[in-house]
Amino acid sequence: MARGKLFEAWTFKLSLPAPFDDPKFSGMHDFGLSQYNTAGRLRKATLHAPSLRALFAYAKLVLATEQGSMTDGMGAIGHQENTFRISEYCSANKTDCVVFNTTTGKFIASQFEDGSDVPKPYTIGAGNGSGTALFFCLMPILEEDTEFQCSFATFKDHMANGWSDMDGAFECALRLCDNIYRRIESAAQVGQAGVKLAVPTTGNIASISPLALDKGSYAPTGATYGEFKILKVGVSNVVSTPVVSHRDFVGKYALSQRQLTAREDAMVPKLPDWYVIPKEVVRVCEHAKLTSQSSQPMRNFLFRGPAGTGKTMGAQAVAAGMHLPYTLMTCSANTEISDLVGQFIPDTSTAVEQAENDGALPTIADIIMHPPSVYEELTGVYDDAKTEDDVLAKLVEIAVGRLAQKEEKHGQRIRYVDTPLLEAIRYGYVAELQEPSCIANPGVLVGLNALLDNCQAITLPTGERVQRHPDTVIIVTTNSDYEGCRPMNQSIISRMDLIYDIESPDLATMVKRVMNVTGYTDEQEATKMAIVVQDIATRCRQTMITDGSCGMRELKAWVLSTMITKDPYESALSTVIASASADPENRADLITTCLEKQYMR
Structure with a gap:
């Protein structure tokens, strides 16, 4: 099978980054195989320099973020709503800005030399770009896979420990490189784990134009890791309506001078x-x-x-x-x-008046306290021999009599409300x-x-x-x-x-709104949950699942439940998934195609 542009033969001949620059780590090996390495009798795994350099850069950035350290010079990774994944990859004397369209699989990229704001073309080829910046942009997407996620966590640990166990680190690096290779090159064969790319055979990646930069066409709406320096977060090419404060809105549009009660x-x-x-x-x-x-x-x-x-x-x-x-x-x-x-409803005012005229009947407590006195109250005759049973019998007699009198009055009154x-x-x-x-x-x-x-x-x-x-x-x-x-x-x-x-809000608005409503503070997690909700809504439209609903209300319920369970997957099953459909097969499909793209059980 012919290799894609990112895995041409020359890319496997590039020097590996330290501490894997020793010749013993080069070449093919029969261990460190990914679960997707299933074809052929002689299954091998190989370290791939561009992939490994991207892994290094991503691991350093994630570790610095998790430890609360400075991320200057480490690049950044973020998103623009639900369509684009955006990154800035920093290398010697330059920064590669990359935009990946998750729908089409296409890249847009430009290089910026340090101190310059003039974009230069990005080309994959020997003596030009190695593709490392593109792999770096793909890291959050690759990490949606369980095997990659677990192996990457181990890889970070090896890096944090100063590569003290090189044998374990080598096997882990092999598995990650093999995972990336198989999921991209065999995207059609590995199902949902596949990452489909549309990279021109010429290696010429479409450029980010100066006009697009000025307009903010590819400005990230959120930074997952690091801080963007060239593509400014929050800049938009759409002129937005200024936010109106409550002070300038509430009560400012009275239609008359009337005074409310x-x-x-x-x-x-x-x-x-x-x-x-x-x-x-x-x-x-x-x-x-x-x-x-x-x-x-x-x-x-x-x-x-x-x-x-x-x-x-x-x-x-x-x-x-x-x-x-x-x-x-x-x-x-x-x-x-x-x-x-x-x-029209029954007019109960006359019944209330009748009850008031008839007088209140004694309570059970009154009867128990002194039956003869209560009997005298009901009949006007005092008899010290009267017991509770005698009083209760007389009470029933009086109540039935009052009811009969009411039934004799013909014509129930009604009123209009x-x-x-x-x-x-x-x-x-x-x-x-x-x-x-x-x-x-x-x-x-x-x-x-x-x-x-x-x-x-x-x-x-x-x-x-x-x-x-x-x-x-x-x-x-x-x-x-x-x-x-x-x-x-x-x-x-x-x-x-x-x-x-009133259209469904975009991803950034969904995240902001649900965090404001619920008090949830983890923007990264809220973004993942909002992506799932959007994916479920899209999947329901595509497959004609119409017996449920999945929108902002369901997202709010999911976030609130997650704040209690601390488990987004568990909470999703009883909120967004359960609300989307009552059919078990539909729910199973939504779990597989939407929920497990972000959360694996």
Whole structure:
């Protein structure tokens, strides 16, 4: 089999780094074989200089990080969301910046001489680049394999102990080099352990252009180890909306000068300190406030998006920004228009009044204390011979008599009460209407039109006409991808003043949000967990697994559980995996394809 560009014959002739530069460590050996070395009768393992140099650099960087030592001059390894793995590999008088696309298997790389900010091309070939910088960038991906992970931990120990056991270190280095070689060269044959690369046969790696550097196109969103010097962490080529502080948002978008009652003021949501106000929420508040004096103020809004993307929290934030009470109604398949505008319930006030007029009956404690006195209270006759049984018999007789009197009164009284939605329309609150697309009866959605028309009156079953308060804001939140959801009725959509599709957050946002919510402090671990959640969601879409959910809520539950169990794998089984599907085969597939890419049992 022809070797790939990273393992051409000349790469095996390069000098090995100390302390493996002794000739006895060169050549092929029949020990230190990787578990993936299964082909052929004469199975051998060989130290590979570019791979071994990358292992050295990575081990030094990890050890320094774990020991809290300075990492200057050791390079850095990080990621840009879930797509790119990014590294800076430092060698003599230069730094190689490498970007690896985990989806395509392609590299982008440039060399920077010390003191220069001008990128130079990176080429794999004798007399040029050896490929060490590319292997260095791949280290976190290679470490996802259990054999590599265990062997690398042993390799670090040998390095930390000053290579005191060279025989053990040699065998460990052989196994690591063989693991790398087999998983890259035989990527298609080793299954999920394979690392598929797309390296040009010319060895010419696409370069990081100066424009891409200036725009921050390949800026890492997180550094796993080390500190980036050339590719600055956090720089983005996307102009982001400035973060709005709570102080500049809460109560700053009041729609009128009205004074809330004490009860209404208590219904205004209080935003938690960790909550980052989305730009969509700010825009809703701006549009509602600035159109208040127009003939058609903007008061109806639609948030669409997957579960856990913050739609309900966004509706509550809108209420906080406007300093208005917040109410909520959740629709179901059986929801009718009467469920939305009001309900008839029994009027229990007359029964309470009757009980008060009849007087309270004695308690068991009273009866036990002195039965004759209680008997006198019930009948007006004092008899010192009366026992507890006599009193209880009389008590039952009186209670049954009262019940019979109530049943003789014909015509149970009922009264009409407002739903949270109608209360918001009547008094001018922010009302969230959740999942109206779940309603089975299409006529119900059409019946909502009257509720959504601005400043219109609706007629209740009681005959009362309720005028929509000019401050009333209705926010519809829905996810049309849910099982059981139907397409939103066009007449409803046409009455929405603004429609925002709330997308799933990117990896960096997921990590930041879940750490803020849970108080979790391990960013590296949180990033791995967020990657698993994204992988599960992608896998579910690809394989049509639709009986569950995997998003921010599940990630939060997983992190919280991990903080208790200290075992991410165990906690994942009862959170993200269990939530994704109820089917055992589906869960087994998700464990194999998604969870065990980051966590091995």
